[in-house]
Amino acid sequence: xxxxxxxxxxxxxxxxxxxxxxxxxxxxxxxxxxxxxxxxxxxxxxxxxxxxxxxxxxxxxxxxxxxxxxxxxxxxxxxxxxxxxxxxxxxxxxxxxxxxxxxxxxxxxxxxxxxxxxxxxxxxxxxxxxxxxxxxxxxxxxxxxxxxxxxxxxxxxxxxxxxxxxxxxxxxxxxxxxxxxxxxxxxxxxxxxxxxxxxxxxxxxxxxxxxxxxxxxxxxxxxxxxxxxxxxxxxxxxxxxx
Numbered sequence: 002x003x004x005x006x007x008x009x010x011x012x013x014x015x016x017x018x019x020x021x022x023x024x025x026x027x028x029x030x031x032x033x034x035x036x037x038x039x040x041x042x043x044x045x046x047x048x049x050x051x052x053x054x055x056x057x058x059x060x061x062x063x064x065x066x067x068x069x070x071x072x073x074x075x076x077x078x079x080x081x082x083x084x085x086x087x088x089x090x091x092x093x094x095x096x097x098x099x100x101x102x103x104x105x106x107x108x109x110x111x112x113x114x115x116x117x118x119x120x121x122x123x124x125x126x127x128x129x130x131x132x133x134x135x136x137x138x139x140x141x142x143x144x145x146x147x148x149x150x151x152x153x154x155x156x157x158x159x160x161x162x163x164x165x166x167x168x169x170x171x172x173x174x175x176x177x178x179x180x181x182x183x184x185x186x187x188x189x190x191x192x193x194x195x196x197x198x199x200x201x202x203x204x205x206x207x208x209x210x211x212x213x214x215x216x217x218x219x220x221x222x223x224x225x226x227x228x229x230x231x232x233x234x235x236x237x238x239x240x241x242x243x
Contacts, residue, residue: 012024
């Protein structure tokens, strides 16, 4: 089994307070993995530390056996929708084209080929008819789809998504899940911070339970258990009984 992501002994501290402590994570290639845990568990910090957006205090990260700095071109990232300035004066097509700047550089302007790739990505998420709509005029679900298209246009092999289903309607949720399943069918790897415990078994192959430390990690049918959930959430998971 090829390993897409390997994290070893990762520790992140803010003002000497550990947010992640000695975390290990192994993600096989070609799976959909959820990262779950209570508020303040370090889920977003884990993704940002893997992407070198926050500095780790200790540990190492490998993407297909390479340090992240050497594997950037393999990685796509969808941040939390709430962390984005949606009043920025850009339309949906502009936002998707921004996903190509890493390949083009900031001097070379996107040409016809790049615009065609961006429009194709928008079509895949059902947003091609909104290409010239200002992002501030889009609904929350539509904005999320645009950011997914921005990640898709990069042609990545590994995707990190921070709460891609948060605050979207049922139609958008189904569309996003269909897209993630298509990525998996194409051999891509997706790691997503997820908040709805009820849908973990339905949507994901693997799951990581996190609360500052790693509680458990592996196939959903093996580690998504009542006991592991109680340890992760402090016992407040009675609604999951089935």
